Amino acid sequence: MAARSTVDRVTMTALLLPQCLAVAGILYTLAATILAGRWKSGPIPPENGPPVTILKPLHGAEPLLAENLRSFVEQDYRGAVEIVCGVHDPADPAAAVARAIDGPVRVRADRARHGSNGKISNLINMMSDASGDIIILSDSDIAVPPDYISRIVATIAPAGTIATCLYAGRGDAGAWSRIAAAGISWQFLPSVIVGLATGRARPCMGSTIAMRRETLDRIGGFAPFADVLADDHAIGAAAHAAGCEVAIPRLIVTHGCAETSLAALARHELRWNATIRGLDPWGYAGSIVTHPLPLALLGLNLWLVAAALAARLALALRIDRLAGRRTAPIALLPLRDILSFILFLGAFAVRSIDWRGGRFRLGKDGRMSADTEYLT
Incomplete structure (x- = not known):
């Protein structure tokens, strides 16, 4: 009887714990x-803005890459905009996609490596072609609305402020990519919104990291992150350590998912x-x-x-x-x-x-x- 009672207590505990967690x-x-x-987002007053350089590290011809890049060209922004796309291999098919975009798009092909993080190496190489007062880096699988740059520039108007953006998923490569997108939209995005509301989250995400050039210089440029996997998080942490604020404009950008299998x-x-x-x-x-x-x-x-x-x-x-x-x-x-x-x-x-x-x-x-x- 004692053994059966112990088993019953263990079984009850095994059920009670997930039940309590489920209620939470x-x-x-x-x-x-x-x-x-x-x-919800509010209106952004139209006004002339400083020159902007958008850095796009590329790797392979992802689904809808041309459409994603084009969304950064088709912007309602009253200021100069240049888009610098970077690849390590001159034969990377993404380079041809970028060169075919009609707009202020340049491609930097540079094999130089500066650490184990290829994306950061790419960004370091691309900075020699960047001339804007505002530097915006954004992953290749991101698409944005037409008021994106205007909202970003307005967000980082206060000195020492950098901006990052929340994002929802979009499946670009069939059923598995849509399931991957659902994980971003239905699981990840709500957790960030709650984290922001409670003060628990201090996000800085690869969807967008935007700052003035002097702010980038203050954190040492991109070189300190050359061996960091979570480079976006590390950039945000460095900005906080340098006394900068990471702000989030009220817009949602789109992250394109390209997974074609459960394994991927x-x-x-x-x-x-x-x-x-x-x-x-x-x-x-x-x-x-x-x-x-x-x-x-x-x-x-x-x-x-x-x-x-x-x-x-x-x-x-x-x-x-x-x-x-x-x-x-x-x-x-x-x-x-x-x-x-x-x-x-x-x-x-x-x-x-x-x-x-x-x-x-x-x-x-x-x-x-x-x-x-x-x-x-």
């Missing part, structure tokens, strides 16, 4: 839905999750509450499952309205949530990552080095 997750999801509904999606998200875990272990562990539906399923409580599903559906629909489009078929939400939870747990076992054809070992400070076990 449902409350979090409702809060995220309310906060997302308040993320898992590799990408495990790398992403492992990076976040390495930078903020306790914060990452606490983000378990952003997964209420899988937790409710683990708790074997049908009422909680129904409540979690309803809350998650409401949040996904709210985010899609905010983004101005349907990210993925809403029927995929339960599958996407379960997959997100599996990859969340999987990141605790990741010690090295695949990135752009190489394998790197993650350090506790966010730096990366070649994985010697893999190389040998």
Whole structure:
């Protein structure tokens, strides 16, 4: 009888913990839905602005690359704009795509490497072609609305301010890319909105990092981040350490997803999750509450499952309205949530990552080095 009582207590505890976490997750999801509904943009007064250089590090001809680049050309901005696209290999097909864009677009092809982070090496090389007073760097898979530059410039008008942008997902390469986009829109974006509202998040994201040239000089340029995997986070941290403020304009840009298989999606998200875990272990562990539906399923409580599903559906629909489009078929939400939870747990076992054809070992400070076990 004593053994059976112990088993019953263990079973009850095993069910009670995910149930409690599911309740916390449902409350979090409702809060995220309310906060997302308040993320609205106001008008930007039209005025002449300083010269702007947009840096675009490229690697391969991604789906919709031309459309993404063109969105940076077609801007309602009263000022000079130049776009510098950088590649390491002159034969990179992305270079031909960039050269075909009708607008102030230049391509810098430079094989020089300055560290293990190829993107940062690219940016260092591109800076010799940058002439603008405002420097905006943005990943190649980002598309923006016509008022993007105007809002960015208005945001960094105060001295020592840099800007970054929230983003929603868009599937550019079929079904798996849409599932990947759903993870960004329905999981990642709400967590950042809640983090901003609570003061827990201090994001700086590759979707946009914009600053005045003197601010970039203050943090030492791009060279200090040449061996950092989470370079966007590190740039934000360096800006804060230098007394700068990281501000977020009220707009949502678009991140194009190109995953064509479950394996590609898992590799990408495990790398992403492992990076976040390495930078903020306790914060990452606490983000378990952003997964209420899988937790409710683990708790074997049908009422909680129904409540979690309803809350998650409401949040996904709210985010899609905010983004101005349907990210993925809403029927995929339960599958996407379960997959997100599996990859969340999987990141605790990741010690090295695949990135752009190489394998790197993650350090506790966010730096990366070649994985010697893999190389040998």
